[in-house]
Amino acid sequence: MSIITISRGSYSKGKEVAEKVAGQLGYECISREVIIEASERFKVSEAKLIKAIHDAPSIFERISQDKKTFITYIQSAFASRLKRDNIVYHGLAGHLLLKGIPHVLKIRIIAEMKDRIATEVERENINEKHARLFLLKDDKARRKWTKSLYGVDPWDSSLYDLVIHIHKLTVDNAVDFICQAATSEQFKTTEISRQKMEDLALACQIKAALLEQNFDVSVISEYGNVLVYTKASDRSVYKLEKRVKTLSREIEGINNLEVRSGMQFPPDVI
């Protein structure tokens, strides 16, 4: 009864590990499904969503409102999906999208560069030099993306519970480690962790609904008591308050909804 997120570089066998872990524990294995769900729920094309979470913004480009909205859509779809529990997710930034949830086992799979190049050469039928260049570029883009959005380096091992280097350790070794860790007490779903998951899903849903109408907000929920934080000035705060009032009737599970303006955002706000 837990959630496992596997962060990986391309060709580092992370997907294989994820699928085997899911098979062994009888969990559901998801990755692209989240994007598909977000695309269906919020009526945005998959390509746009993938672009939003894949391409890092250039130096001159700030993260656009659209991009923020798309990422919130994905986060919202992700959180609602994960409410079901018993899931292995391998994809971008799963551990970051689920911050504050206690029963998530966060894994990072890395592989030896030589092995990665060999796999890519074999699969893509390109020469070694090109493969190396592609991998370096891809790694750089992913690091940049995570840094620009979440302000952390995905290569920082302290973000994870377990970092497994696939080289001397095989995929099967990795699967064993992960399964063993997943069954330990601290990763079991509790009433509190389930509530936090629900709160996260609710906060994401509200944020998505408000971003759709161009309100730049951050949201946090605790037991259905939702706080919407904004940096906006008086006039748009008034509009936001009006919208928030109708929202509390539209979305289920809201117990209380308050708008907070002109104050510091708490650290775990979405």
Place this chain on the structure above:
Amino acid sequence: MQNIGAAALFLPAIQRVGKSLKIPVSRLLMPIGFSAILGGTVTLVGSSPLILLNDLLAPFNLEPFSLFDVTPVGIALVVSGILCFVVFGRFILPKGTASEGDAESSTEIESVMEDIGEIYELKTPDDFTDFRESITVGYLRRRYLVDIVALTEAPDFKVISPGPEVEIRSNADIAVYGRENDVRRLAEKGAMIIKDNLEVFKDEFVDSASGSVEAVVAPRSPLEGKTLNQVNLQDRFRVTPLAVYRHGETYRAEIGDLVLAVGDAILLHGTWARLKILQEEKSLLFTTPVDVELLRPDKAVFAALWLIVALTMVLVFKIQLSVCLMTGALGMIINRVLSIDEAYRAVDWRTIFLLAGLIPLGIATEKTGTAAWIAHTTLDIVGTVKPVVLIALIGVLSTIFTLVISNVGATVLLVPLVVNMAIAANADPRMAALVVGLATSNSFILPTHQVNALYMGPGRYRSVDFMKAGMLVSIIFLAVMVGMIYLVYGL
């Protein structure tokens, strides 16, 4: 006790009685207010004009009145006033509806209070703490947005305004401030029983013991820039913050982490004694006054003792009234029944200045012979009358005066005048002065008396209501007063 004090003390009780018995408050307040005014005539210390009377008689070398000299007349006046309402009440009192009675002018804080909810008493089940992590006051607040304002702890302790870390035990009674649906959610999830009324905490949460106030973070307040968690009002003052009001928004959730800014209004709940201590710390400005009389039962013995000393001085040693009462007051200050500041605040400075102006005026009219001249001229116009008619005339004159100027002012002005008139007409000048002292309490026709002014708002009276009932009561007052003085003292 001064009649205005008694009237203010009774007001909340009358409102509650009216509400529970479904009697319009407008049918209760006026008779009680009138009775309070009439009750002031029973002793020589019951109302300001009578307290003054002996001092006003001093320049004429007349024998001073003793404390209970007016009692027979006073009792007759009270009885006749009450009888008047019993017999004619239904005709002279305004007909209000019960719901209208308790509709006081709704202030902003009241509308915020509706937003916040009210107090409920709940009981936790026997297995409340079994097989789970401890449940704290802070947890229930975060989860259900309710404030635990009191709880019981074994064996029989009551904790008022417990801090957020205090655990809630099995089989405990808790008093919860919150919206009804939040409280119901709490009761449902926690398998608690909601009681119909406050039972265990009924004494702690009566209006006279505790309540909610709005307090604003003042400029240069030490609270500015701090969070409520840091300030920890629960542990330091035993006062619970219920909500924060900022820029027209009421914040209920997570107010503990809110960084306080100047102008933030905090809605606080606690006992009046605790709120008063917080108010005296001066870090918050209270927009709703904490003016409920704080009772000090431990000082009752001293208060009674000094009252007896003062009365003994009046009755046994025949010392001047003002000296006796001042001794009593000083004694109470020495024994800390009340502080010197409270004593200062209790002084009605308007009366002091009024007297400071009027007494010299009275002396001047006396010394220059103006009073005697007015008296003689009046008597010349009226002609020779019997003392009883003169007394009645003085009564009417005093009544008219007290309707337009304060009762104290009327007394100071009229006493020298009527004493001269009585001397000129061969009537008893002491009786004439007594009539003034009594008839200046005959202030029912217009809401000028402090008691009537106090009750006018809560009772939703119009001036015409006072005229209707007051006219009859005033006439009966005059008749009974003159009759009783005639019977008791002879003229």
